[in-house]
Amino acid sequence: MLSTVTDLHHLYEQMLVIRRFEETLLELYSAGELVGTTHTYIGQEAGAVGITAHLCPERDVIFSNHRCHGHYLAFTDDLIGLFAEVLGRTTGICGGKGGSQHLCRENFYTNGVQGSIVPVATGMALAEKLQGSGAVVVVFLGDGTLGQGVVYESLNLAALWSLPIMFVVENNHYAQSTPTELQMAGSISDRGAAFGIRTAQLDTTDVEQIHHEAGRAIGRVRTSGRPSFLVLDTYRFASHSKGDEMRDAAEIAERRAHDPLLVIADRLDPARTRAIAEATERRVAEARDVALAAPAAGLLQA
Amino acid sequence: MLSTVTDLHHLYEQMLVIRRFEETLLELYSAGELVGTTHTYIGQEAGAVGITAHLCPERDVIFSNHRCHGHYLAFTDDLIGLFAEVLGRTTGICGGKGGSQHLCRENFYTNGVQGSIVPVATGMALAEKLQGSGAVVVVFLGDGTLGQGVVYESLNLAALWSLPIMFVVENNHYAQSTPTELQMAGSISDRGAAFGIRTAQLDTTDVEQIHHEAGRAIGRVRTSGRPSFLVLDTYRFASHSKGDEMRDAAEIAERRAHDPLLVIADRLDPARTRAIAEATERRVAEARDVALAAPAAGLLQA
């Protein structure tokens, strides 16, 4: 489905960068280098990577949420800026003011109140449409965030006004500690459809498939100027934030078998994946060290 | 469909009471007896009457909105209390504090912020369920109010928690001056269904049909304890509140042909309808006069 094998290796590399970035953050957290909280994307990488491959960072817009590092890295490839921001350094993309879940750089935005980002993204799509920029806006939300009413207000606005926006629901089956069945009734994709929005549901962690379907959906948004609603079935391998893991070990093990880094293994060249792994290791470690070396934001320097 | 012809005459009488009540309010408004604003139910009477016939005022609960007089009168038959409240009299059901759109008496409540009543009604249904009262809660909302996100939050809660609540959307095709197509995308009934709620749509102003279908829906809520979502196609004959009429005269005329008082005419006994008309005229005029005779709330009496 991808045009060349190179592309798949590229997607693999992007996923691995996210994985190693997040794992490194967790190490920094354990080592006390990082305060506050952080929500890792480990296990969900195929979503960010498969989708952002179709976006142009100079033109298109992403609005993401608390679990935003994967989206940011896939869109910008800016490891140092993100490390520095999460670590509260002056060199962070928001000078350390935002921290893990309040990011902004050029066409990428996140905020930490569930759901509240969706109308803002919708307004951005309206602005892009009115200005004829040709941009597509992608807004990422979790399954739990479908509890928020503004999401539906925005679905209605986007459909009513024909806005170039794609709503991506990353259904990882939990909202913090709460399994989907304790917080959601009915069907996720029907919720998009009820507002007259074209909806697709993808029950795979295969980045190639996601890339393919996302490409069609984003292409349709781009040509029709109408919204789209994409539901991804996924799973996070780490705990919600830095807290305890409450999920069933067997369930986690079962889902780990669908690790997006593994499910495409037989389509990858072992020598190249090794090279990618080594390069990624180096890049992430270097980015971490560069970020750590920068001054902490707000401390007066001698 | 109704068990006896008496029942239909009773429904007719209730509709006529509402009609004459509202027309009398408009007269009082023009005469300067009424300040503030008022949203009449003229043309929509079949909804309130067909539905509340299945509710028990001592046990069941209604939460209504700005266009609430019809629901109140059908549920309580308290003309004097409502006239007095809207006219700001000490004898009003809220002592004149609420006015036209902020009513409460026993199991009947209304409030004036669109949509915000829906979670409150949902909480009431939760309380009734937890207390095992057997009550059904009915919440009325307009088509325009489907713009509010809390409506969807509440649909989710009601379905998730299996609450004994019926959401009734009175689709009169306008929100204030705005026709439905300028404020709503997709389908109304799909919006209920997307949350796993059983949905029915009724495209009639025939109170007998509405009574029949509402009876089935409310009966199911009562026996299953699960929510229901009922969409009524209707039309208001008067302007939104006291303001100007902006709708097309031909459209209004077309809809007037479906006046709920007329569409059942061939099933009514002319002699009895005449008697009902006379009695209603007297009751409404008397109620108005009793209300007007009461002291204005807040004026010190000599």
Place this chain on the structure above:
Amino acid sequence: MALARTLERRDDVYLIGEDLLDPYGGAFKVSKGLSTRWPERVITTPISEASLFGVAAGMAMRGLRPVLEIMFGDFVTLGFDQIVNGISKFRQMYDDQVTLPLVVRMPMGGHRGYGPTHSQSLEKLLMGVPNIRMIAASEYHDVGGVLEAAVDDEEPVFFVENKTMYGRLNERPSGGYIGAMRVRETVSPYPALTLSGNEFAPAAATVVTYGGMLPIAMQAVTDLILEHEVFCEVVLLSALLPLDLDPVLESLARTGALVTAEEGGLTGGIGAEVIAQVTGQAWDLLRTSPRRVAAVDGIIPGAPALERSALPSVDDVVAAVLALRRE
């Protein structure tokens, strides 16, 4: 018509809100005619206030200047999350990478018998929100000019209107006077007006007010002169956030006594912030206890006489000024 002028003047201005289109032109008719002339730039919306604040924020961050009409100011509560956790944060939290040049028009106020959910003056709830401006128009202000300044502002502006103003004509100073009162107006996009009597009668108090309270304050000042021979200065603010304190302090330097008058409820009101700033910065100017005039804390009832007794009146302002003198 200020909105027409801004639409004419800048093509990045968009009006959004409920029921804005012609022939209706908005619940208080403020946008009448505009959708006919600029059909692409007047956007009527569903009843989705919470989202509309977010939509305006998104538009502003992507290069437009939305002017959002909230039909009744009472519904600003629906946007509080978008205001507090979005609009007021984005610029600073994103380290100045974005700006939010947007205007939110909020018709506030009672005296119309609309009842508890359609009569409030809720601007006081925004006093605790950082990084926004709050501007109140009054009948003595060049309302159009102030609104145009708000549209041109790089910061988000919450623009307080009062429903009673729609029915009345504006009155601007002419030759430095309005009626018998001398008027000094600050040079600012959001001016304050200081109204004073003749120079020979020293003023006994400064009445700080804004917006829809102006006619009540002016009537009180007139009554105080005619019935009690007490002269007051009135400082009529337009900038509530950041609070335009200087004209207040200047007047207090002359009068030494402060009365605040607002239509909203007493507790947590704008008067409290005025008093805290005045006592914090210019303690020595005050010779007596400051007093607040405001609505009774509670609902604004529907029945006219009940509504009148909940809202602040001319007599309340008169009584507050006279109470100062007795101290």
Place this chain on the structure above:
Amino acid sequence: MALARTLERRDDVYLIGEDLLDPYGGAFKVSKGLSTRWPERVITTPISEASLFGVAAGMAMRGLRPVLEIMFGDFVTLGFDQIVNGISKFRQMYDDQVTLPLVVRMPMGGHRGYGPTHSQSLEKLLMGVPNIRMIAASEYHDVGGVLEAAVDDEEPVFFVENKTMYGRLNERPSGGYIGAMRVRETVSPYPALTLSGNEFAPAAATVVTYGGMLPIAMQAVTDLILEHEVFCEVVLLSALLPLDLDPVLESLARTGALVTAEEGGLTGGIGAEVIAQVTGQAWDLLRTSPRRVAAVDGIIPGAPALERSALPSVDDVVAAVLALRRE
């Protein structure tokens, strides 16, 4: 555990909120164990804060006593419409036909590096809301007793907690003392504590504070004694709405000088209302300008040092007290 006690004591109490169920027991673990013991009466919810306020209101109007946990107090903004146009209105607007005995628990505060949307002290935004109570717990209060009183209250109670409190033990007066400070506690469901030094050193100022600011205020008071030989009284309020003014006035009768200290942002804060009430009711008690200590108006940044400089510190309180003395 106060919540366990109320669940035990009254069967009309229900806990609702996000992620409340065991083994998780809520984001700050306050409901740990409760859903196991009372599975029907601990209701975990979707992420639907706006509606949860309405749901609680509906439950309360129909005979139950819901205790709603908002995971982070920052999200109370999502409920503003339900609070302002529902919870605060129903009883009065419906002419006392209903009551709303509900409690909303709101963990506020920073110092944890959670960033701009998870660190605020937004209780000040509720100061302008009539017909509600707002109660703040502190480490010196019988927090459980205060929370139980809130559950028994017939009025809606907004209960302010501070995230820093969860990690620390409560300290109650013993023999009328906490450490070296003498403590007087008012007899009330929502008591105020007045802390003072020994009788021979007259106090130079009254520091009015509440909730999570207590440890900072106490440290400041200690520093003032040790480093500057300045003695202060601390009035530690729990009732912010209606504001419990009497203990403040009593202390001011002894000290004559007022400093307010709160963690929320300065403008439109709780200090402003305290100052407005004090200057309005007891002008003669004050011998100098009141001062406010509060967070800088603006966001609370994520990076620890930036966060520290935005939030009010021990030094800020010390400086405010010393500034009084210099006047």
